[in-house]
Amino acid sequence: MPPVPLMTGFPPSPDGQVTLANWRTAPFNRWGFQHVREILPSADIPNAPERVWVLPSDAGAPRGME
DSSP: OOOOOTTOTTTTOGGGOOOTTTTTSTTHHHHHHHTHHHHSOOOOOOOOGGGOOOOOTTOOSOTTOO
């Protein structure tokens, strides 16, 4: 029997739906990880290249790790 196509048609067949319950397990994970923003709430975090912090390259170990 051929595999059920995932997330095709409207609505997708119950066997082919990627949900919060199965998006991290095979065979649903391939579609799930490529479409994670459609499954889980997410926020767009803008990038501001002019506000990058330049850290010293000789900073050494973090405090408390000496």
